[in-house]
Amino acid sequence: MNNNWLRKTLKDFAPYAVAPIHEKTVINANESYFNILSLPSVMKDAEEALASLKPQIYPAPMADTLREAIADYLSVDPSWILAGNGGDEVITYIINTFLDPEDILLTHAPTFDMYDTEAAVIGAKTISVPDLPGFKRDWDGIAKAVEKYQPKLTVLCDPNNPTGELAPLSEIERIVSLSKNPVLVDEAYMEFAQAESAISLIKKYPNVMVIRTLSKAFGLAGMRCGYMVADSDMIDAVSKVKSPYNLNIFTQAFGAIALKHRDEIFKVRDGIIAERDRFLAELSSVNGIRVYPSSTNFFLMDAGTYAPALFEALRKADILVKKYKSPEMASFFRITVTTKDVDERVLSVIREVIPNA
Numbered sequence: 001m002n003n004n005w006l007r008k009t010l011k012d013f014a015p016y017a018v019a020p021i022h023e024k025t026v027i028n029a030n031e032s033y034f035n036i037l038s039l040p041s042v043m044k045d046a047e048e049a050l051a052s053l054k055p056q057i058y059p060a061p062m063a064d065t066l067r068e069a070i071a072d073y074l075s076v077d078p079s080w081i082l083a084g085n086g087g088d089e090v091i092t093y094i095i096n097t098f099l100d101p102e103d104i105l106l107t108h109a110p111t112f113d114m115y116d117t118e119a120a121v122i123g124a125k126t127i128s129v130p131d132l133p134g135f136k137r138d139w140d141g142i143a144k145a146v147e148k149y150q151p152k153l154t155v156l157c158d159p160n161n162p163t164g165e166l167a168p169l170s171e172i173e174r175i176v177s178l179s180k181n182p183v184l185v186d187e188a189y190m191e192f193a194q195a196e197s198a199i200s201l202i203k204k205y206p207n208v209m210v211i212r213t214l215s216k217a218f219g220l221a222g223m224r225c226g227y228m229v230a231d232s233d234m235i236d237a238v239s240k241v242k243s244p245y246n247l248n249i250f251t252q253a254f255g256a257i258a259l260k261h262r263d264e265i266f267k268v269r270d271g272i273i274a275e276r277d278r279f280l281a282e283l284s285s286v287n288g289i290r291v292y293p294s295s296t297n298f299f300l301m302d303a304g305t306y307a308p309a310l311f312e313a314l315r316k317a318d319i320l321v322k323k324y325k326s327p328e329m330a331s332f333f334r335i336t337v338t339t340k341d342v343d344e345r346v347l348s349v350i351r352e353v354i355p356n357a
């Protein structure tokens with residue numbers, strides 16, 4: 001294809017490539033190991049919903065039933081909710097709503113790639129404040145950058161992907177209060193942190209937006225359902241760029257069913273949290289690697305000079321973990337927590353590869 005056909009911002013773009021997966025145990029994308037359709041109560045409601053779907057009719061533009069289910073879950077007004085095809089779609093909407101070309105998006109690094117990628121499509125610039133040693137966010141640095149640039153959009157990922165770090169809500173509030181413009185807090189993993197959400201800031205600070213998803217703690221990554229929570233004026237603004245019927249009838253129906261059965265689904269989540277804490281405690285005494293504390297369903301591991309050999313050995317054991325291309329992160333893996341069985345297999349591969357581990 002003629003490269004001149006592309007919009008200018010896309011000319012040097014590397015396509016988002018998901019490599020084909022051959023491994024049986026996939027712990028590289030923070031997916032759940034648990035299929036919620038195996039819960040009889042969920043399956044029963046899903047079958048009933050399926051029987052009454054009307055695929056010949058366009059879906060509800062604002063996904064009213066799902067919106068009410070989300071509002072009930074979070075104890076907020078439904079007018080504060082906008083649902084999308086995963087948190088990813090909502091992030092795209094937010095960037096399309098608030099950023100012009102040349103505008104600044106401020107975030108911290110390392111973090112989720114989507115913010116920078118979507119900003120780059122628009123021609124906006126991302127400025128990232130690097131974490132302090134040990135992947136602690138540099139809150140003073142972020143605060144200074146907000147005051148210096150007054151970015152059109154600030155994005156804080158909390159708990160952060162890929163570091164797993166949870167921020168004190170007081171630091172989020174400091175950034176929000178210093179910013180004259182919108183601040184997006186991406187809480188895709190908040191259900192694993194069980195800490196107070198930035199949603200509690202919205203009443204006082206109408207510039208706050210929070211993203212959540214059913215992909216992680218609800219185990220519905222394949223369904224594509226995420227949402228934003230913000231003051232209704234912000235929801236109305238973001239709705240301007242939303243495609244009219246963005247969310248299909250299956251996602252609207254099954255998303256509401258998952259939320260209805262959240263108590264059962266959260267038992268699985270609680271098991272993952274317990275396994276995360278158990279596994280991290282075990283790994284912290286293993287020589288040759290370093291693991292970082294996590295408030296999510298994954299953790300970051302530094303395997304130092306053993307990283308290439310360990311990645312290949314895991315692969316041979318049919319286990320795929322996430323590794324990074326950037327030179328600073330070359331010795332790191334991000335590992336999704338699923339079950340004790342899987343974790344024990346990971347540990348035995350570590351012990352094979354690292355002498356005295």
Ligand SMILES: *Cc1c(COP(=O)(O)O)cnc(C)c1O
Pocket residue numbers: 085086087088089112157161186188212213214215216221224225226
């Ligand atoms: C997974 C994830 C999302 C959203 O994922 P969707 O599957 O699109 O809902 C958003 N932010 C972060 C940091 C994530 O890891």
